[in-house]
Amino acid sequence: AQTVTQSQPEMSVQEAETVTLSCTYDTSESNYYLFWYKQPPSRQMILVIRQEAYKQQNATENRFSVNFQKAAKSFSLKISDSQLGDTAMYFCAFRGYGGSQGNLIFGKGTKLSVKP
Amino acid sequence: KAGVTQTPRYLIKTRGQQVTLSCSPISGHRSVSWYQQTPGQGLQFLFEYFSETQRNKGNFPGRFSGRQFSNSRSEMNVSTLELGDSALYLCASSLATAGLRNTEAFFGQGTRLTVV
Numbered sequence: 001a002q003t004v005t006q007s008q009p010e011m012s013v014q015e016a017e018t019v020t021l022s023c024t025y026d027t028s029e030s031n032y033y034l035f036w037y038k039q040p041p042s043r044q045m046i047l048v049i050r051q052e053a054y055k056q057q058n059a060t061e062n063r064f065s066v067n068f069q070k071a072a073k074s075f076s077l078k079i080s081d082s083q084l085g086d087t088a089m090y091f092c093a094f095r096g097y098g099g100s101q102g103n104l105i106f107g108k109g110t111k112l113s114v115k116p
Numbered sequence: 117k118a119g120v121t122q123t124p125r126y127l128i129k130t131r132g133q134q135v136t137l138s139c140s141p142i143s144g145h146r147s148v149s150w151y152q153q154t155p156g157q158g159l160q161f162l163f164e165y166f167s168e169t170q171r172n173k174g175n176f177p178g179r180f181s182g183r184q185f186s187n188s189r190s191e192m193n194v195s196t197l198e199l200g201d202s203a204l205y206l207c208a209s210s211l212a213t214a215g216l217r218n219t220e221a222f223f224g225q226g227t228r229l230t231v232v
């Protein structure tokens with residue numbers, strides 16, 4: 001069974017600085033998707049960035065980028081130029097590529113606080 | 117385009133009662149998944165429906181059930197409520213077709229269920 005581990009329950013960063021959130025996962029599949037979701041106090045889960053395992057290039061979305069290390073099964077999220085609006089819970093998630101594994105498997109989350 | 121709509125937003129029920137939660141997916145989305153979010157267990161997958169058929173199920177007791185209607189709207193039912201069922205219940209919809217499962221999931225704001 002797949003598992004996702006986020007080892008940092010809470011993190012804090014000053015506005016405009018850079019922060020990296022860690023995520024490791026375990027799977028025997030060779031093709032899969034990885035995601036970072038953001039959940040602000042409003043509770044709405046918002047997709048931040050996605051990575052397809054067969055793509056070697058790390059995904060980037062504006063200030064958000066990932067460091068995907070397939071062999072190490074590591075998928076960290078880097079937030080550059082942190083903004084107050086980035087304050088939220090961040091969840092790393094895994095989804096299988098096909099078959100019956102269409103659901104997302106989430107880590108426990110990292111609570112990120114951006115301080116002025 | 118309207119997002120995923122979950123109703124009600126908040127619900128208080130008494131132990132032993134049953135409850136029905138509703139989810140209206142984004143127009144055109146045929147896949148609806150349900151997740152339970154608690155502080156202790158995090159986000160856990162309940163089930164996924166596609167074209168009125170349940171095609172994936174998580175590890176929850178039979179008290180948790182769901183269905184999907186021909187317009188893709190989905191309902192989730194919990195019978196004989198227990199205190200431990202208190203949670204945020206999230207619904208996600210995606211454009212997944214029969215052959216393409218792994219498309220982005222869009223989440224609703226959730227229903228906060230409190231069992232007293």
